[in-house]
Amino acid sequence: MSVPVSQMFTVASYVIRQKLAGRKRYPLVLMLEPLFRCNLACAGCGKIQYPAQILKKHLTLEQCLRAVDECGAPIVSIPGGEPLMYPEIGELVTALVARKKYVYLCTNAILLKEKMDLFSPSKFLSFSVHMDGLREEHDEAVCRDGVYDEAVDGIRAVLARGFRVTTNTTLFDGASPLRMREFFDEMMQLGVEGMMLSPGYSYSKAPDKEHFLRRSKTHQLFSDMLAHPKKHWKFNQSPLFLRFLMGKKDYECTPWGNPTYNMFGWQRPCYLLQDGYATSFKELIETTPWEQYGRKSGNEKCRDCMVHCGYEATAVDDTFGSLKAFGETVAATLTGKL
Amino acid sequence: MSLEGWTPEIGEYLTLAEVVEFAFDYRGNTTVIRTDGTELLGYLFNRNASAPRPYIQMFDEGGEGPITIPYAEIATIKFTGKDTAAGNSWKAWVERREKEKAEKAVALGSERSGRNPDPHRG
Numbered sequence: 384m385s386v387p388v389s390q391m392f393t394v395a396s397y398v399i400r401q402k403l404a405g406r407k408r409y410p411l412v413l414m415l416e417p418l419f420r421c422n423l424a425c426a427g428c429g430k431i432q433y434p435a436q437i438l439k440k441h442l443t444l445e446q447c448l449r450a451v452d453e454c455g456a457p458i459v460s461i462p463g464g465e466p467l468m469y470p471e472i473g474e475l476v477t478a479l480v481a482r483k484k485y486v487y488l489c490t491n492a493i494l495l496k497e498k499m500d501l502f503s504p505s506k507f508l509s510f511s512v513h514m515d516g517l518r519e520e521h522d523e524a525v526c527r528d529g530v531y532d533e534a535v536d537g538i539r540a541v542l543a544r545g546f547r548v549t550t551n552t553t554l555f556d557g558a559s560p561l562r563m564r565e566f567f568d569e570m571m572q573l574g575v576e577g578m579m580l581s582p583g584y585s586y587s588k589a590p591d592k593e594h595f596l597r598r599s600k601t602h603q604l605f606s607d608m609l610a611h612p613k614k615h616w617k618f619n620q621s622p623l624f625l626r627f628l629m630g631k632k633d634y635e636c637t638p639w640g641n642p643t644y645n646m647f648g649w650q651r652p653c654y655l656l657q658d659g660y661a662t663s664f665k666e667l668i669e670t671t672p673w674e675q676y677g678r679k680s681g682n683e684k685c686r687d688c689m690v691h692c693g694y695e696a697t698a699v700d701d702t703f704g705s706l707k708a709f710g711e712t713v714a715a716t717l718t719g720k721l
Numbered sequence: 722m723s724l725e726g727w728t729p730e731i732g733e734y735l736t737l738a739e740v741v742e743f744a745f746d747y748r749g750n751t752t753v754i755r756t757d758g759t760e761l762l763g764y765l766f767n768r769n770a771s772a773p774r775p776y777i778q779m780f781d782e783g784g785e786g787p788i789t790i791p792y793a794e795i796a797t798i799k800f801t802g803k804d805t806a807a808g809n810s811w812k813a814w815v816e817r818r819e820k821e822k823a824e825k826a827v828a829l830g831s832e833r834s835g836r837n838p839d840p841h842r843g
Contacts, residue, residue, distance in 0.1 A: 432748045432805040434764050436784035647766045647787075659745075660767045660778075 385549075385577030385617035389506060390458075390485050397457045398703045408639045408668055410456040411696045412487075414654045416645035417442045417475065418464040423491055425525045430464065440646050444471045448478055450644040453664045460487040460511070460641070467494040473501030480507045487511040489551060491530065495537030499544060509547035509619075511579065512538055516552065517566050524555070535573065542574050549619045551579040556600065560607035567616045577619030580605075581691040582628065584655050598687045602630030609721050620691065622715035623698035623708060628689060629721065632698075636677035636685060639668060640696020652676045654692040656684055723807040725749060727800040740798050741768050741777055750782065750802025755794050762801065763788070 386394075394411070401409040418441035421431045431438070442450075451459055459479055466472055467490050479486045489511045502508060512534055515524035521531040538548055550570050554563070570578055582601045605628040618625060626632045638653040648660035649667035653676070661667040677685050677693075685693075701708045715721060724747055729740045744751045744765045753761045763781035774793070780786035 429806070434748075434750045434802055434805060436750075436782055437764050437766075437780060440780070440784050659769065 385619050387506060387547075393457050393483075393485065394699065395703060398699060402703065408673070410454050410639060410642050410664075411699055412458040412460050412641045412692075413451060413454045413456040414641050414643040414692065415447055415450060415459055415461050416463055416643065417447055417461065417466060417469040417472070419645070420468050421463060421465040421491075422468060422493055423465070423525050423527060423530065430462075437646070441469055442646055444474055444478070447471075447475055447644075450649075450664070451479065451482065451484065454642060454644070456484075456642070458485045458487065460489060462489040465491060465494070467498045472498070476502055476508060480505050483507060485509075487549070489513065490537075491525065492534035492537035493530065495534075496540045499541050499546070502546070504545040504547070506547070509549050509576070510538075510541055511549045511551045512575075514550040514552055514566075514570065515554075516558065517562055517569065520558070520562065520566075524553075538573055538575065548575045549577050549579060550575055551581070553581055553583045554604060555583045556597075558604060558608075560604060563608045564613075568613070571615050571617065577617040579620050579691065580618065580625070580628070582689050584688050584690045598689060601628060601687075601689050605629045612719055612721055614719055616719070621695055621698040621702065622712055622721060623701055624691065624695045625721050626711075626715075627694055627698060631721075634694050634697040634701070635679055636688065636693035637696040637700065638673065638676050638693055639671075640700075641692040642667060655688065655690060723804040724800045725802075725804040725807065729797055729799075731797050737792060737795060737797070738770055738775075741765075741770070741792065741795075744768075744777075744798045744800070747800060747804065748806040749800065749804045752799040752801045753777070753779070753790060754796045754799065755790070756796045757794070761788065761790070764802075765798070 398411075416430075419430055419433055420438045420441070421428075424431060461472075461475070463469070466488055469475070472488075476486055476488065484507065486508045488508065490513065492510070492512045495510065495512075513525075514531070514534060515521045518531040521534070522528045542548055552566075567578060582604075605625070609625060609629055623632060627634050636653075641654050642664065643650040643654045644664075648662055649664055650660055651658045651667060651671045652673065656676070661670060674680060676682055702712045703709065724743060729735055729743075731737050731740060745768050747765070749764075750762055751765050753763075753765070755761070761779065761781060763779040763786070765777055765779050767778040767787070769776055770792075774791050776789050776791045777795070778787040778789050781788060
């Protein structure tokens with residue numbers, strides 16, 4: 384596993400503090416969406432399908448920082464839309480780094496070379512580049528040829544400047560485990576710090592529902608793909624979450640683990656479902672009917688979901704909730720075995 | 722199926738609360754007709770049916786907002802804006818891609834036959 388020690392320590396001490404304080408529901412990663420505008424129009428993405436006046440809007444820097452302070456999560460992920468199109472992205476990242484937040488700036492990397500001067504390398508900042516596989520698979524996933532090569536160019540440029548770079552990969556039905564293993568080799572050869580994986584989710588608004596993975600297929604795909612992992616593969620996520628994807632562990636969703644804030648407010652209940660908005664983080668936590676979400680609830684929308692934004696927080700909570708899980712995590716981190 | 726262009730009639734078989742849910746799910750602008758006859762065109766992004774005074778929230782056509790309107794002040798909601806989620810499917814993308822590939826192959830074929838790569842065949 385490739386999460387830096389200082390980040391692991393920050394997350395560990397934060398989770399332990401929450402547990403000691405007896406907080407039942409605490410956030411781990413704030414998903415901060417400053418805008419929905421994007422320079423790609425991927426078929427699997429429900430985030431960009433809004434009328435023009437919504438796509439033109441974005442949060443102010445003050446709104447972003449207020450949300451970060453209100454939430455208090457140690458990690459801030461900035462997806463979107465394409466965050467490099469946000470006019471105040473440099474100022475936002477600088478302010479988050481000053482707050483000692485670990486920032487994952489999720490980008491398709493098309494604008495990375497052009498915008499990298501807005502940032503300074505820091506252990507708190509990682510560019511999390513969207514890569515859905517090798518050239519053919521990635522360009523097909525983003526519905527435009529040439530994007531894979533642009534992303535690789537962008538990655539090389541920021542790595543040369545000393546930035547942290549990770550990749551984030553969403554896997555869809557029909558993904559080839561063999562091709563994915565080649566992809567892992569290629570990304571590690573490129574020099575990225577680590578990779579993040581997640582199965583896709585059938586957004587209620589996404590026009591590509593039939594293409595997303597069902598639960599048993601997810602287990603099969605991840606078992607085939609991650610069986611006998613190569614030593615040089617590094618994953619920037621909890622090994623227990625990867626084991627969950629492989630069907631080796633059974634978890635329940637933690638929808639409040641990755642709360643989402645955007646121009647509409649605090650999204651209920653999670654990053655993927657849109658059942659309404661709260662005006663404050665406190666209101667989100669206190670008034671969302673959490674019992675109506677997750678697999679156990681029987682909610683159809685949650686039935687096949689195994690996405691990181693609901694389950695990685697569960698895996699992290701489990702890590703610090705029992706000695707067995709902690710031992711498992713340490714062993715997997717040291718040996719690379721899943 | 723898209724709801725684009727739909728003008729629902731609130732009545733015995735269709736409640737306002739149901740129409741609000743459809744509008745909340747709709748990825749395009751809608752026109753809210755108030756009980757006083759005035760109209761508001763915009764994107765309906767939130768609703769709360771369980772509040773003491775149920776309400777919707779919108780950003781208007783110019784992006785101003787949020788504007789809060791109680792259910793009690795709504796006569797109906799028309800689905801007047803383009804449905805931005807319609808017609809953008811993965812299937813459509815793959816079909817477009819395949820068509821482009823086929824067209825390229827045909828164009829390449831005619832170019833080759835125009836060049837007459839085997840002069841002995843006339």
